[in-house]
Amino acid sequence: MGSRRSAAGYLFFAPALIVFLLVGLYPILYQIYLSFTDWYLLRSLTPVWYGLDGYKRLLADTVLWESFLRTIIWTVGTVALEFVIGLLFALLLNRRSRINAILSGLILLPWVAPSIVVAYTWRWLLDGQYGALHQVLYQFGLVGERSLLVDPSLALLAVTAVSAWKGAPFMTIALLATLKSIPEELYEAAAVDGANLWNQFRFITFPLLIPVSVVMSLILGVLAFYSFDLVWIMTKGGPTDATLLLGVYLFRQFFERNELSYAATIGVAMLLLLLAFSSVYLGLLRKRQTA
Amino acid sequence: MKFRLFSSLFVLVLLAFALSSCASVPAQAPAEQPGAETTDEGVPASVVFWQFFTDPPIIAAYENAIQEFETLHPDIDVQMEIVPWAEQQQKLTTALTTGALPDVSMLGNNVVAQYQAIGALESLSPYFEQWSEEAGEDITADFWPGDRYYYLLEDEWWGSPMNVETRALWYRADLFAEAGIEEPPNTWADLRDVAIQLTTDDVYGIGVPGAIDYPTLQVFTNVYLGYGARFLNDDGMCGFDTPEFREALQYYTDLYLVDGVTPPDTPNYSREQLVQMLSEGKLAMYIDGPWIYGTLAEANPEWLPDLKVALIPEGPAGRYGFLGGWPLVLWKGSDNPDAAWEWIKFATDPEQGLPDIAAPANLPPGRQSIADQWLEAYEEPLRSEFNFFLEGLQYAQPYQYPDPEIPEMASLEVDAVQTAVQSVMLGQSVDDAVTQLCERINDTLSR
Numbered sequence: 220m221g222s223r224r225s226a227a228g229y230l231f232f233a234p235a236l237i238v239f240l241l242v243g244l245y246p247i248l249y250q251i252y253l254s255f256t257d258w259y260l261l262r263s264l265t266p267v268w269y270g271l272d273g274y275k276r277l278l279a280d281t282v283l284w285e286s287f288l289r290t291i292i293w294t295v296g297t298v299a300l301e302f303v304i305g306l307l308f309a310l311l312l313n314r315r316s317r318i319n320a321i322l323s324g325l326i327l328l329p330w331v332a333p334s335i336v337v338a339y340t341w342r343w344l345l346d347g348q349y350g351a352l353h354q355v356l357y358q359f360g361l362v363g364e365r366s367l368l369v370d371p372s373l374a375l376l377a378v379t380a381v382s383a384w385k386g387a388p389f390m391t392i393a394l395l396a397t398l399k400s401i402p403e404e405l406y407e408a409a410a411v412d413g414a415n416l417w418n419q420f421r422f423i424t425f426p427l428l429i430p431v432s433v434v435m436s437l438i439l440g441v442l443a444f445y446s447f448d449l450v451w452i453m454t455k456g457g458p459t460d461a462t463l464l465l466g467v468y469l470f471r472q473f474f475e476r477n478e479l480s481y482a483a484t485i486g487v488a489m490l491l492l493l494l495a496f497s498s499v500y501l502g503l504l505r506k507r508q509t510a
Numbered sequence: 511m512k513f514r515l516f517s518s519l520f521v522l523v524l525l526a527f528a529l530s531s532c533a534s535v536p537a538q539a540p541a542e543q544p545g546a547e548t549t550d551e552g553v554p555a556s557v558v559f560w561q562f563f564t565d566p567p568i569i570a571a572y573e574n575a576i577q578e579f580e581t582l583h584p585d586i587d588v589q590m591e592i593v594p595w596a597e598q599q600q601k602l603t604t605a606l607t608t609g610a611l612p613d614v615s616m617l618g619n620n621v622v623a624q625y626q627a628i629g630a631l632e633s634l635s636p637y638f639e640q641w642s643e644e645a646g647e648d649i650t651a652d653f654w655p656g657d658r659y660y661y662l663l664e665d666e667w668w669g670s671p672m673n674v675e676t677r678a679l680w681y682r683a684d685l686f687a688e689a690g691i692e693e694p695p696n697t698w699a700d701l702r703d704v705a706i707q708l709t710t711d712d713v714y715g716i717g718v719p720g721a722i723d724y725p726t727l728q729v730f731t732n733v734y735l736g737y738g739a740r741f742l743n744d745d746g747m748c749g750f751d752t753p754e755f756r757e758a759l760q761y762y763t764d765l766y767l768v769d770g771v772t773p774p775d776t777p778n779y780s781r782e783q784l785v786q787m788l789s790e791g792k793l794a795m796y797i798d799g800p801w802i803y804g805t806l807a808e809a810n811p812e813w814l815p816d817l818k819v820a821l822i823p824e825g826p827a828g829r830y831g832f833l834g835g836w837p838l839v840l841w842k843g844s845d846n847p848d849a850a851w852e853w854i855k856f857a858t859d860p861e862q863g864l865p866d867i868a869a870p871a872n873l874p875p876g877r878q879s880i881a882d883q884w885l886e887a888y889e890e891p892l893r894s895e896f897n898f899f900l901e902g903l904q905y906a907q908p909y910q911y912p913d914p915e916i917p918e919m920a921s922l923e924v925d926a927v928q929t930a931v932q933s934v935m936l937g938q939s940v941d942d943a944v945t946q947l948c949e950r951i952n953d954t955l956s957r
Contacts, residue, residue, distance in 0.1 A: 261917045347775035365774035457722045458777050459933045474600050476921045
């Protein structure tokens with residue numbers, strides 16, 4: 220009886236497994252295979268075994284390492300801004316009012332808007348000739364005549380801020396849900412003990428937000444690390460590589476330079492980096508929870 | 511437990527091996543001999559055709575041509591699939607690696623060498639010879655001079671020209687008159703002087719692109735060829751490490767850095783933004799193709815009758831323009847190469863499909879013999895203005911003129927030269943930019 224039920228279970232599970240193998244596992248395995256080959260589309264229509272040479276090339280590629288450093292800044296910056304914005308909005312929306320009920324829906328707009336729309340909108344807002352936001356910044360003397368996106372020293376900051384603007388609602392909703400689950404009694408007890416608002420936030424709210432913040436940061440961090448579309452539309456990795464992230468670099472290698480295998484090698488390296496980081500990150504979280 | 515783990519791992523490794531083996535199967539079927547048909551008798555031979563335009567008039571022109579062709583050839587079924595220009599490179603790369611190429615497609619003239627080099631294209635030379643025999647003349651003599659650099663590779667033809675395009679100088683005659691300037695600039699030095707005179711608080715003398723995008727190189731090519739610079743040297747490596755190229759790069763970037771005659775966001779501006787500025791009356795001069803007239807006519811500014819066209823200015827080494835365009839190509843591995851060729855022949859024949867198909871793109875056709883016919887479709891005064899584009903085609907050359915197209919060009923043009931232009935506009939010295947540019951080009955050429 221038990222084995223029959225078990226067989227039926229596997230049978231029900233099989234379609235999902237097959238789909239996963241085909242669309243999840245196969246591309247990853249194929250990418251790993253490609254990373255050990257040399258497939259330069261200007262020389263060959265098929266991959267040629269290359270061993271570890273692709274990885275040696277990767278280690279010696281200075282543009283890649285610069286992109287990696289930029290991607291770390293972009294990822295950490297995006298997540299940090301998303302957390303700050305998300306926390307502020309979540310605290311604001313946690314108060315019960317009619318406006319907040321409407322705002323809770325509206326605040327999701329940047330998150331649900333397609334990246335292409337967000338990117339074009341912000342590109343025009345920051346345009347030196349037509350951009351409304353640029354004009355405001357210009358009037359306050361915060362920028363010169365040219366757009367932030369043309370300035371190599373500020374372009375990364377600008378696209379990071381846009382990325383955070385898009386991702387912050389997701390953080391807001393997660394933090395808001397957690398805030399609403401904190402029992403009111405905790406705050407009442409703290410008030411009886413003489414805790415002011417700051418101390419209530421510091422000793423009750425913030426510690427209880429940490430677990431969800433950690434998980435959300437990991438999810439949003441992974442999304443930011445792999446990001447491509449927003450930067451590609453806004454700057455194409457420029458000006459002068461100032462916003463060249465790993466995702467953009469990988470795209471260029473594949474579609475512009477026809478370096479199919481090298482693009483795969485970069486992809487595998489990104490995957491391994493994220494796996495290692497996620498494992499350490501979640502391991503530390505687990506350790507903290509059990510301590 | 512151990513056995514279960516071992517067997518799972520074993521299955522996983524087997525699966526990975528099987529998938530990898532599948533992946534290593536050649537993407538392309540072996541080349542078929544010209545003339546071999548594989549279609550069963552009585553079943554129309556199917557020809558899949560990738561067309562890159564999304565404009566309804568162009569699609570309609572192709573649909574009409576296909577209908578006409580299928581009436582003449584009831585044994586052939588042409589299936590047109592729309593692949594937008596912006597996506598064609600990605601789609602072709604993906605199709606190449608998965609073996610899902612069409613029989614016939616349009617192709618940017620700049621990438622023909624790339625696909626020819628890896629054996630993905632079928633040579634059209636045997637077909638052209640047969641066509642020339644039928645016509646009683648060498649049909650390739652009718653191609654525009656610059657197209658030979660794109661399509662005649664290793665002594666064989668790989669594309670049949672559909673459209674060609676070159677750039678000219680659009681200028682506002684009313685602003686010229688206000689500034690007391692009688693003639694459009696004839697040299698690059700004149701252009702600079704005129705642009706300075708025309709720049710006011712409301713209008714920039716000229717808009718030049720500086721973004722990492724095709725228009726930057728397409729406009730800059732006019733300048734560096736005119737200054738006598740060459741993409742490749744005699745050894746087939748980077749030819750830009752010369753005083754001529756440095757002078758050209760200095761000239762182009764000084765329009766932004768020193769003269770301030772082009773908008774502040776120039777390093778990030780491409781066609782999209784510059785055409786908008788032109789349509790809003792914020793530019794006195796702009797270099798582009800004839801197709802922008804449609805956008806300007808739609809915007810319908812009051813100065814539209816004062817919009818004139820002039821030849822691209824000449825440099826110290828002469829007058830050169832950028833030559834764009836696209837042919838139809840026959841992909842190797844086509845199930846019905848002869849049927850596919852019949853479609854290419856019909857669509858690019860100046861006496862059959864070509865005039866009607868080429869016209870809606872607002873660009874000259876790929877054959878010189880029907881250039882006047884193309885021009886006559888426009889009414890005066892536009893006809894006289896558009897004549898400058900035809901005249902310009904006599905000076906139009908590819909990026910790597912006077913060398914034939916190289917397979918690496920498509921990858922180099924995308925970011926190498928454009929990055930150098932943008933870098934200098936953003937503060938890098940010309941010398942450093944040229945050094946980096948040549949390193950990048952030589953690195954790619956040595957690969």
